[in-house]
Amino acid sequence: MKKGEIATGAFCVAFFSFMLIQGFDLLETRRSGEVGSGFWPVMSLIACLGFSIAWLVMTVVESRKTRVEPTAAPTREEAAGAWVRRRTVGLSILCLFLYIVVMPWIGFVLSTFLFVFAFAVSLGERRKLVLSVSPFLVTAMVVAVFAKFITIPFPRGVGVFAAFSRLFYQ
Amino acid sequence: MIDHYLQAFATVLLPQNILAMCLGGLWGLLAGALPGISTSMGIVLLLSFTYSLSPMTAFCLLVAAYCGGITGGSITSILFGIPGEPSSVPTVIEGHSLAKQGRAAYALWTFLICSIYGGIFSVIVMMVATPLIAGFALQFGPPEFFALTVLGLSVVSSLSGKSMVKGFLSCFFGLFLATIGTDGITGGERFTFDTTILLGGISFVVAMVGLLAVSEIFIEAEEPFKEYKGSVGYKSMRDEMPPFSLFKSQWANLIRSPIIGTVVGALPGAGATIAAFLAYGTTARLSKNPEKFGKGAIDGLMSSECANNASTGGSMTILLSLGLPGSNTTAMMIAAFMIHGMQPGPLLLTTRPDIIYGIFVAMLLSNLFLLVLTAFVGIRMFLELNRLPYSIFSAVIMILCVVGAFGLANSTDDLYLMFVFGVVGYVMMKFDIPVAPAILALVLGDMAELALRRSLLLSMGDPTILISRPISIILLLGAVISIVYPLIKKPKILQGA
Numbered sequence: 001m002k003k004g005e006i007a008t009g010a011f012c013v014a015f016f017s018f019m020l021i022q023g024f025d026l027l028e029t030r031r032s033g034e035v036g037s038g039f040w041p042v043m044s045l046i047a048c049l050g051f052s053i054a055w056l057v058m059t060v061v062e063s064r065k066t067r068v069e070p071t072a073a074p075t076r077e078e079a080a081g082a083w084v085r086r087r088t089v090g091l092s093i094l095c096l097f098l099y100i101v102v103m104p105w106i107g108f109v110l111s112t113f114l115f116v117f118a119f120a121v122s123l124g125e126r127r128k129l130v131l132s133v134s135p136f137l138v139t140a141m142v143v144a145v146f147a148k149f150i151t152i153p154f155p156r157g158v159g160v161f162a163a164f165s166r167l168f169y170q
Numbered sequence: 171m172i173d174h175y176l177q178a179f180a181t182v183l184l185p186q187n188i189l190a191m192c193l194g195g196l197w198g199l200l201a202g203a204l205p206g207i208s209t210s211m212g213i214v215l216l217l218s219f220t221y222s223l224s225p226m227t228a229f230c231l232l233v234a235a236y237c238g239g240i241t242g243g244s245i246t247s248i249l250f251g252i253p254g255e256p257s258s259v260p261t262v263i264e265g266h267s268l269a270k271q272g273r274a275a276y277a278l279w280t281f282l283i284c285s286i287y288g289g290i291f292s293v294i295v296m297m298v299a300t301p302l303i304a305g306f307a308l309q310f311g312p313p314e315f316f317a318l319t320v321l322g323l324s325v326v327s328s329l330s331g332k333s334m335v336k337g338f339l340s341c342f343f344g345l346f347l348a349t350i351g352t353d354g355i356t357g358g359e360r361f362t363f364d365t366t367i368l369l370g371g372i373s374f375v376v377a378m379v380g381l382l383a384v385s386e387i388f389i390e391a392e393e394p395f396k397e398y399k400g401s402v403g404y405k406s407m408r409d410e411m412p413p414f415s416l417f418k419s420q421w422a423n424l425i426r427s428p429i430i431g432t433v434v435g436a437l438p439g440a441g442a443t444i445a446a447f448l449a450y451g452t453t454a455r456l457s458k459n460p461e462k463f464g465k466g467a468i469d470g471l472m473s474s475e476c477a478n479n480a481s482t483g484g485s486m487t488i489l490l491s492l493g494l495p496g497s498n499t500t501a502m503m504i505a506a507f508m509i510h511g512m513q514p515g516p517l518l519l520t521t522r523p524d525i526i527y528g529i530f531v532a533m534l535l536s537n538l539f540l541l542v543l544t545a546f547v548g549i550r551m552f553l554e555l556n557r558l559p560y561s562i563f564s565a566v567i568m569i570l571c572v573v574g575a576f577g578l579a580n581s582t583d584d585l586y587l588m589f590v591f592g593v594v595g596y597v598m599m600k601f602d603i604p605v606a607p608a609i610l611a612l613v614l615g616d617m618a619e620l621a622l623r624r625s626l627l628l629s630m631g632d633p634t635i636l637i638s639r640p641i642s643i644i645l646l647l648g649a650v651i652s653i654v655y656p657l658i659k660k661p662k663i664l665q666g667a
Contacts, residue, residue: 005601012339019346019361026360035626037353040619041360044345051339058335085392092391093593096384096568100585116565123391125561134562142569150222152577 002063009056016049091122107157107165108147113139143168171301178527182535187230190223191536192543194231198238199540199548200555203246203254207567209239211383213502215567217375217509218574225510226528232506233486233529234536236499238548240442240479241285241540245552248277257442257481260450260474267466276410280468281475282544283412284424288476289537291428292435292483296490297530300519303491307516312628313636316621317645319614322494324649336603344611345618347372354620367583374612375505376575376584380591381598381605382498383571387564388596416468423453423473431477435484441497442478449477479537486533489514490526493617498606501613509578 023045026038099115116135125131146152147169156165181187194216201212216235220228243255248265261281268277310318323341350361351371362368417424427449434445453473454463463470485500493515495501507514512522519526540548575588598605622636629635637643 008597008601016346022361026358034631035623037356037358037360040622041346041349044342044349044615047342048339048346051335051342054335055339089388089391089596092388092564093596096572096592097589099572100582100589103585104582112569115569116562119565119568120559120561123561123564125559127559130559130562134559134565138562138566138569142566142573146218146573146577150219150577152218152221152573153580154576155582 002059002066005059006056006063009052009059012052013049013056016045016052020045020049088122088124092119095119095122103157104155105157106161108154109139109143109165109168110157110161112142174523174527175531177524178531181226181524181528182230182531186224187227187532188535190227190230191234191532191539194234195238195536195540195543196548196551198235198240199242199245199544200552201235202239202242202244203548203552204555204563208386209236209243209255210498210502211386211567212239213499214379214383214505215570215574217379217502217505218570218577220506220509221577225512225525226532228506228510229525229529230532230536232503233533234539236486236503237289237479237482237533237536238540238543239499240482241282241289241544242548242552244281244285244475245278245544245549248274248281249549249553255442255478257446257474257478259443260446261471263464264467264471264474267464268468268471271466273410273466276412277466277468277471278549279410279545280412280416280471282541283417284427284472284475285479286537286541287424288428288431288479289482289540290534291476292432292480293530293533293537294483295432296483296487296533299487300491300526300530303487304516304519307492308520310516310641311639312621312624313639313642314645316618316625316636317642317649318492318494319618319621321645321649321652322614323611323618324652333602336601337607340598340603340605341607341611344608345615347377347608348612348615349619354616355623367587372587372612373578373584374508375578376587377591377612378502378505378609379571379575380588381595381609384568384588384592385595385599385605387568387571388592389599390560390564412468420469420472423469424476426452427473427476428480431480432484432487434477435481436488437484441485441499442481445481445484446474446478450474483533486529490518490529491516493518495610495613498609501609504613 020042023038023042027036027042095115095118098118099111102114103111113135116138117131120131120134147154154165154169156162182191197216198209198212201207201215202209207215213232213235216232220231223231240255240257243253243258244261244265246252246254247258247261248269251262251266251269253259253262265277265281268274323345348371350368352358352369353360359369430449430452431442431445434448435441450470450473453469454460454467457463457467457469459467485497486503488494489500489503493504493513495504504514507518512518512525571588571592572585575584576582578584595605597603598608625635626633637646
């Protein structure tokens with residue numbers, strides 16, 4: 001966990017440094033009384049960078065302290081559990097990303113149907129009844145409420161998918 | 171003013187608004203009670219339903235959900251011994267103890283009556299205080315508004331949890347995010363990298379949905395929550411009602427606790443949790459039988475429930491009169507105002523009194539509806555919904571997030587932004603970086619920057635304008651105390667990385 005925190009801290013330092021360099025381009029000479037559009041973002045970024053560096057240093061110091069006082073290595077079960085957790089989260093993130101990417105292509109109805117199924121599976125759902133009924137029910141309710149009643153113009157998709165979407169909403 | 175109230179009652183009592191309050195109240199109850207959803211998240215998820223509603227109907231829905239959310243957390247506290255909201259912890263201690271003694275209905279009725287009473291008390295205070303504070307705030311100029319936003323941001327120290335470094339990092343990150351897009355004064359582009367996605371800036375609603383709701387689903391994915399198990403025996407609310415003599419004997423408690431709740435709720439960053447604990451602790455200290463606390467002390471239950479619901483009126487007072495969000499939940503309310511083209515603050519009382527007085531009346535009526543909704547519908551509905559598979563429940567929540575983000579501008583670009591913020595929020599939560607300061611800063615950042623730049627324009631670049639006016643000095647002093655006091659009290663929290 002500490003390695004991940006150190007890596008994230010280092011990423012934050014790099015990210016805010018990069019943004020700060022971009023921000024300096026916004027600083028320009030102004031008339032009297034004006035601070036320019038770069039002042040506030042540069043101040044914020046300097047603070048972000050400072051606190052990121054502080055976090056990184058504190059994490060490294062903490063990590064060195066725990067190295068001096070070694071804790072017990074994780075057991076096989078704990079390591080397996082951690083891997084399962086990471087896989088579950090990774091799959092759920094991937095499901096959401098794919099849902100967003102394919103929605104403009106295959107339309108809201110089909111993408112939502114597939115998403116419900118895939119997301120439930122990624123969270124460990126294995127009951128066949130739940131996996132077969134829920135996508136239909138959830139998609140129907142969401143389309144009824146948001147597409148029909150509230151009339152949000154969801155993406156219809158392209159080609160045959162657009163024609164399919166028009167069966168449910170215009 | 172009476173005309174405004176009469177008009178407000180006439181508007182709020184329209185059938186669509188009554189329906190909105192009932193549905194919002196039920197949703198709030200469930201959001202507060204069900205695992206994996208908080209009151210703030212419940213409000214965020216409701217935003218997507220408000221796009222096509224009239225402003226008054228939308229606010230009826232949202233304020234009812236806010237009141238319901240604070241109330242709903244106590245249902246699981248009493249029946250399962252698990253707090254649905256952090257403010258419900260004293261309710262777990264006393265209410266669940268009573269339920270284990272076979273008095274679940276007694277505890278539920280007591281919590282319900284005290285919650286509604288506390289809520290109504292604070293709404294009445296809100297009705298009186300909001301116009302007074304708003305009238306005072308109309309004297310504010312840019313320096314005062316800058317000082318006010320600094321005070322609002324200073325609460326980051328109380329939202330930071332264990333580490334102030336991480337809290338301030340989150341806060342300044344939010345301030346930076348607020349600068350992305352087009353500069354409000356010069357019209358120049360900032361950090362857009364020539365993309366259209368970022369040209370309009372980061373939508374606060376999209377960022378909020380991602381940072382708060384989507385990231386929470388990812389966190390829950392690590393340990394998918396099974397339904398609550400092991401409730402104490404509960405059959406019906408009709409089993410046992412508390413007698414009137416109970417409330418009569420607790421008259422001092424019933425006056426003290428809602429006052430504590432309303433005042434604490436009005437403090438930015440304080441909110442229902444601190445209100446509940448403070449009232450509970452005060453009652454325990456003043457009790458003639460302090461040894462009964464922790465074993466089902468009914469006065470402890472009454473005080474915490476009065477106070478946590480009373481905090482809603484206090485928070486809304488500050489939001490409506492000053493435009494300051496004191497907590498995550500009231501920050502969500504700002505999004506609702508923005509969706510309907512309004513900016514909460516002192517001017518809104520004069521430009522849209524129908525909305526402000528309508529919100530007062532809606533909160534009053536919502537509390538009354540909640541009494542019936544909770545007793546006869548909410549608890550039973552929660553027990554049934556608790557049996558839904560969590561995997562499907564999570565999928566539904568995620569779809570609501572997607573709909574909420576998409577519906578804002580009917581753009582898939584916002585979905586990508588929501589996804590990015592969801593991942594960022596997940597990483598922040600994994601490393602104990604609080605998300606609340608970032609959201610608060612994203613809301614207040616624009617306001618703070620514009621106020622500062624206008625102040626400096628007025629003074630031809632002289633920064634002493636910020637400390638030359640009495641109101642801004644007082645507000646800035648308050649901000650400094652708010653930041654420095656926790657540092658003096660607990661210097662070790664700086665080392666929480």
